[in-house]
Amino acid sequence: MNGINGVTQLAFSDVWRVMAPEILLVLGGFLILVLDLFMNKESSRRLSPQLGILFLIAAFVMTIRNFGLVSDQTAGGTGELLNLSNMLYVLDDFGNVFKLLFTAGTALVLLMSIDFFKQNPEVKVAEYTYLMLFATTGAMVMASSLDLITLFVGLELLSISSYVLVAMRRNHAKSAEGGMKYLVIGSIASAMALYGMSFLYGVTGQTNLAYGAQTVIQMWLQFKPLLTLAFLLMLIGFGVKVSLVPFHQWSPDTYEGAPNPVTAFLAVVSKAAGFALILRTFLWGFSGVFGDVYIYLVILAALTMVVGNVAALSQKNIKRLLAYSSVAQAGYLLLPLAVLGKGKSIDNIWLALGQTSFYLVAYLFMTMGAFAVLTVVTRQAGNETLEAFRGLWKRAPFLAVSMAVFVLSMAGMPLTAGFIGKFYIFLGTINTEMYWLGGLLFATSAIAFYYYFGVLKAMFLKDSAVQSHDKIQVPVSLTVTIAIGLIGTLALGIFPDLLMKFLNGLHWFGQ
Amino acid sequence: MLSVEQFLTLGAILFCIGLFGALTKRNIIIVLVSIELMLNAVNINLLTFARFGLMPSINGQIFTLFTMTIAAAELAVGLAVLISLYRNRNTSDVRDQDLMKW
Numbered sequence A: 001m002n003g004i005n006g007v008t009q010l011a012f013s014d015v016w017r018v019m020a021p022e023i024l025l026v027l028g029g030f031l032i033l034v035l036d037l038f039m040n041k042e043s044s045r046r047l048s049p050q051l052g053i054l055f056l057i058a059a060f061v062m063t064i065r066n067f068g069l070v071s072d073q074t075a076g077g078t079g080e081l082l083n084l085s086n087m088l089y090v091l092d093d094f095g096n097v098f099k100l101l102f103t104a105g106t107a108l109v110l111l112m113s114i115d116f117f118k119q120n121p122e123v124k125v126a127e128y129t130y131l132m133l134f135a136t137t138g139a140m141v142m143a144s145s146l147d148l149i150t151l152f153v154g155l156e157l158l159s160i161s162s163y164v165l166v167a168m169r170r171n172h173a174k175s176a177e178g179g180m181k182y183l184v185i186g187s188i189a190s191a192m193a194l195y196g197m198s199f200l201y202g203v204t205g206q207t208n209l210a211y212g213a214q215t216v217i218q219m220w221l222q223f224k225p226l227l228t229l230a231f232l233l234m235l236i237g238f239g240v241k242v243s244l245v246p247f248h249q250w251s252p253d254t255y256e257g258a259p260n261p262v263t264a265f266l267a268v269v270s271k272a273a274g275f276a277l278i279l280r281t282f283l284w285g286f287s288g289v290f291g292d293v294y295i296y297l298v299i300l301a302a303l304t305m306v307v308g309n310v311a312a313l314s315q316k317n318i319k320r321l322l323a324y325s326s327v328a329q330a331g332y333l334l335l336p337l338a339v340l341g342k343g344k345s346i347d348n349i350w351l352a353l354g355q356t357s358f359y360l361v362a363y364l365f366m367t368m369g370a371f372a373v374l375t376v377v378t379r380q381a382g383n384e385t386l387e388a389f390r391g392l393w394k395r396a397p398f399l400a401v402s403m404a405v406f407v408l409s410m411a412g413m414p415l416t417a418g419f420i421g422k423f424y425i426f427l428g429t430i431n432t433e434m435y436w437l438g439g440l441l442f443a444t445s446a447i448a449f450y451y452y453f454g455v456l457k458a459m460f461l462k463d464s465a466v467q468s469h470d471k472i473q474v475p476v477s478l479t480v481t482i483a484i485g486l487i488g489t490l491a492l493g494i495f496p497d498l499l500m501k502f503l504n505g506l507h508w509f510g511q
Numbered sequence B: 001m002l003s004v005e006q007f008l009t010l011g012a013i014l015f016c017i018g019l020f021g022a023l024t025k026r027n028i029i030i031v032l033v034s035i036e037l038m039l040n041a042v043n044i045n046l047l048t049f050a051r052f053g054l055m056p057s058i059n060g061q062i063f064t065l066f067t068m069t070i071a072a073a074e075l076a077v078g079l080a081v082l083i084s085l086y087r088n089r090n091t092s093d094v095r096d097q098d099l100m101k102w
Helices: A012-038 A041-076 A093-119 A125-144 A148-166 A173-204 A209-219 A224-241 A250-257 A260-285 A287-312 A318-341 A347-381 A397-411 A417-431 A435-460 A476-494 A497-504 B004-024 B028-052 B059-089
Strands: A002-004 A007-009 A082-084 A089-091
Touching (some): A012 A041, A012 A082, A012 A125, A041 A089, A093 A260, A093 A347, A093 A476, A125 A148, A148 A260, A173 A224, A173 A250, A173 B028, A209 A260, A224 A260, A224 A287, A250 A318, A260 A287, A287 A318, A318 A347, A318 A435, A347 A397, A347 A417, A347 A476, A397 A435, A417 A435, A417 A476, A476 A497
């Protein structure tokens, strides 16, 4: 801030320090939008995704820079977060970790999309790309804002962009149907969350979570029913976004109807953003009274793990199977937060955040890889059932082995990232002495093994349904995505300390 | 002089009517209208708290402006998707959206 005659001025450099990645992505989105008007159709189709990936990488690099800013600020010792407009928007390592996830995830999605554009000439590439960038910006706002208004705007920026992305293929009935279902249920969820926010605002008298948290503690005894209602309504609204049972019904239909890269985006980036929002809102706004409300989170987490895995058992369509599996993963991801209600010490918060982030990173690698393999295999077979994977080992060993790794990682096989992630979450439940939740985690993982083995059996044991043992051509962009997924999944599975050390050394909320 | 309870009750009633309509109506356009009703109930709540709350402040009115803008954007996208759906399927009935099940 520069003081000029007592008037303080918010310089651009101050804004840039706090929200550089967001500014870059919005700039990139508008640049692609404008360039599309001036370029001919062919070069716009070629350049837009590349430009998008370039800006995402730039945002990724700026986020890495932000880790340095946060640790400088902490070393300064004032105990204050780097923030804008009186804690409206903050810079801390919690937001940074999630921003790394969002930018990396969306970059991989755009990489997968290059092949999707070639197969679907009717899709408007530039529109698709800038909607992706804006959606990612919305996700980032959800991870770093501390004000209910800004959080809500970020949530809607992500949601509305996703509705359009799902329904992007105009002459594809399933796409439109999936988009409509997502839109209706998503809008009802937003209205619910907003209704909850309005009560939280009514009781605390402000929309800021950092200042409101104190008032929540003071008012808790007097307004317990109203605040619990606010908490539950917000939980329902956010729960729909991350597809917690019983608010998950939209996800299989939307995942099936959406184009494959968009499905991967919904499964990874949108879900991670939902968790960022849940953690941010409940850990700040309700931190003082968390012991009284955590039981609802425990119930939802348990329900989600059980129903997600059981419903996946009967699925024949591979995309629906992955959708139900991603519902189940949401249950695992909610566990670290849910068990926090019992552990009173502050260290448990950082452990829980570390566990959630580790699992989200693992989930990013395995899901992106699985969707890339699925894209190639289902296109060649012409359908999306498990039959498409029959005899894949003989037709394309590389695809079969990578799919096996991804699927085993989702189930939680040792030596893969998924196992380590689940193991850390399990340790968290032991730490806080919620043994039955840990047991449930193991039991539902066992169910998961059963339906994932169906995929493995089809790939390795059965003969191909198609007689011709044609070699499957894998486009370069998808090969790169699969390779990144494979390396990430195995590296995190064998050397988990690489990431865990980094996560443990972070100043999550700038402490 | 109306009291805070009366405003909140109006909001709650509107919200419930909206939720009921969104979950039971058969025409997608009516469903979208019902969702708007829910969002308007939120606006009434926010404005009430901005005027009568424990600590009244201008934030509620600002929040309402954002809610209205975003609701309009959401509805615009909703109608666009509906048009695309109608072109593909020739129906806007909720019960006909059954290409993908269980």
